Amino acid sequence: MRPLQIPGHTARDTYRVCISRIRDGVVQQRLAALEDDAVDAAASFDRAVRATSLHALDPMVFAPGDQEDHNELLKNYTQRMAKVGTPGRPIYDELRTAPPRCPLCDHREVTTLDHHLPKSAFALLSVAPTNLVPACSDCNKMKNDTAPGCAEEETIHPYFDNLGDVQWLSAQVIEQAPAFLRFWVNTPPTWADLLAARVRYHFDVFGLAALYGAQASTLLAGIRGAVRRQLETGGAEAVCAFLEDLAGSWEEWGEHRSQPLDAGSSSGSGLQPLVLLRGLHRRLILPLYRSKVQRLRHGRDPLSASPRCRRGFGPRPDLKKSA
Template identity: 35%
Template sequence: MQHIDPPTFDARDVYTTCIANARPNSRKRLESFADAVADAASAYEAAAQGQALHTLTGLAATPGTRRDRKVLEGVYTDRLAKDRAPGRRIYEALKGTTDQEGRRRDNRCPLCGEGLVTTLDHHLPKNTYPLLSVVPVNLIPACRDCNTGKRATVPVNAGDQTLHPYFDDFSHYPWLRARLRRPRGNEQPSMKFFVSPHPDWSDTLTERLQKHLKVFDLDYRYSLLVSSHIASTNHDLTMMPTNSVAPWLEHKAEGWRYRGNPNTMGYALFKALAADEWYVSGGWRGSSPETSLD
């Protein structure tokens, strides 16, 4: 979960660029929505800054006809995202996966922090909010797993909102935590990822953090990734004395901060290992069938 700078594209400019090569009759109809798109973008940004995107229920009802709603959805699929579409240059810029010379960048998904960006995710889905289909601040660079896993999720109350990478920044406190699940029998150790909010944060914010983990299935997805890290760590620990294990794991955790953000899978993983007395005192050498933290 990473805060990123919001795009600087103007919503009206993006929309008019996308519809520029439409046939005359279609373009006239599309142009009639330009003011509504610009107004929707302004309402969206104000709501997002106030962590109140769940209040845009009236916006979801516009336009009222199914035909017009499909036409506006098509502006994204056919005129922004499609190869050689008039807005394709903007689509690529919003993804941010290449630099100005076209070279690929290591651009991690801000929603999970692990996958690489391959697509754009509509923070509020375009089939529910068609006026927002090409509004730049509603388009989040995302990995495929986050985009498909989220589907058409719509917040119904304040605590139901997932984190918005352009408007939410909680990177100053490590709220993503993990707990070691000690193995039984021949099992391998595993991790449980969960939310541990700052004590001064509101219940609503805690609900939002928990909703983010649930919607993007991050506990499960992270748990699939940690086994190789734990196996590699166990191998490294064979070469150091027991009293060096915890400090070394703490050092490893710091290396997993991404752009200063501690809310990464690796940071939570290694902080949990360093804090687990069973693991640092030798549990990493093998399983313990008698004990479990789960």
Template identity: 30%
Template sequence: MKKMVVPPTDVSYSERHKYVVNSKSNTIKGEPNTTKINLLRLEPQVLVRFRQFEQAIAQNTLFDFPENPDLIAHKDDLLSCYTGRTKKVQEIFKLIEDAQPIRFLKRCPYCGITLPKTYDHYLPEAHFPELSVHALNLIPCCGTCNSTKNIFWKNNTHRTFLYFYADLIPNVQYINVNIITGVSAIGARFSIQKPINIQNSVWVILSSHYGKLGLISTYNELASDEITEVFNACVSHLRCGGTNIRRFVEELLMPEEVLYGINHWRVVLMKELAVSAEFAHFVNSNV
């Protein structure tokens, strides 16, 4: 699990909001577009909020970022910037996606499993409608993570989900896996454990993220299929003249580790399989 790359600001996020508003039609069925008129009236307030949001990110004070009741009262008009999915909104999506390493968005940043086909508003759009098209409030994610997170981004004491544009994601292993061997099959059991050198303020958000999304139990459910895929690849490797299972598996996982980090569940699993004598024996007995 790694941070996302912050989208570039060659054109400021504020200017992109203006583009979205200005791209709306001036009239609807011959009548003035009252939504656009209201959005233009609200623009100075929205741009102030953009600056405040960006400052909160830079200062790591998102938890204390307040809602704005005056703007919430115009929620429907403000959310029309996002729901319209105009060309200018699509450009914001593309800006986010193009900033990420190639293949990074093959997997949802929240869970590391599924192709991300939606966008989560990290600060929920129902409570922060003015930020509905701010690139730094949009996290590509899968539908399951989006619906699970919903509006529940914090509790009384801390944020409950990782903010992938700015949060510190430690480069030390905190996801672990034990290989379980049976008579005719190999399984795995994942766990999450706090390393001694991770600050509590970082860990409380990190562990909450995994807990709220139920990721450890999901990884456990998926482990058998992943092991089967690695097993089949290793069998093919040996049948084609290969000799070193450990080196082969480590070569398989290397691009994944570079892309997703040392705590991506598939990386953790493959690393453990690479050094497992039981797994190697199981592969060799099936060649």
């Protein structure tokens, strides 16, 4: 989960831009009359996010009583912001392109904006910038139009939540043919119980265990041929040297990616899920393959192992930065 800087656009300015080109004078006046309600709703939303009390918000307070007004508020997003060529589209594009990848999974490409609280139930928040989170299509679909039923079901909000530079993600290497990784949330003892529960819920809602496992398996499969070629040409020592070099390369890449993106974004929680990639260096590739190199000397396949063998990795107190 990647933290993002809170958008610079205010709820009032964004709302005004979205309704600025409405040709129907009656609709224009009706929406203009709802401007203060939309601004107040956005302020209440921001306070609730910070207090982890979104679940306590009453949808009736965030929706107009008139159904026609409700529909027009939804159009502020669908027809006056998300649609190409509309007045709110530049703000939409600015929010969507702010991060290099989806902050909800930290892996896939951003393709849309996700309403943190669904616009169908919270119409006054339809174009509130802090309620619009850049997301990949998969995360957007997985979350769907759901609202939290309790504090533990409030997913991590990239604009307001920063998990810090601690490791909260762990993995277990299942050494079989082919090897694969199982990921889970391993929260640090310094975290409050509520934060730990929210991170676990976020991890489950967005299917991150399956995503990280699949990508890690792809990476492991991708180096299989290279490892075997090293074994054939140079033996066990060549495999060791190759893996050391590969580990160093991932480590350098990880350090480069850890540089802050802007004044409001730090390396901490935003790059934690990259453990499936960066973790395949000093703390995964080498421990995993060094054990296999020992078997090389006995003529065994470097990328196969007994299904009974399990090797895991998690927090390391001697390392300040997570893998």
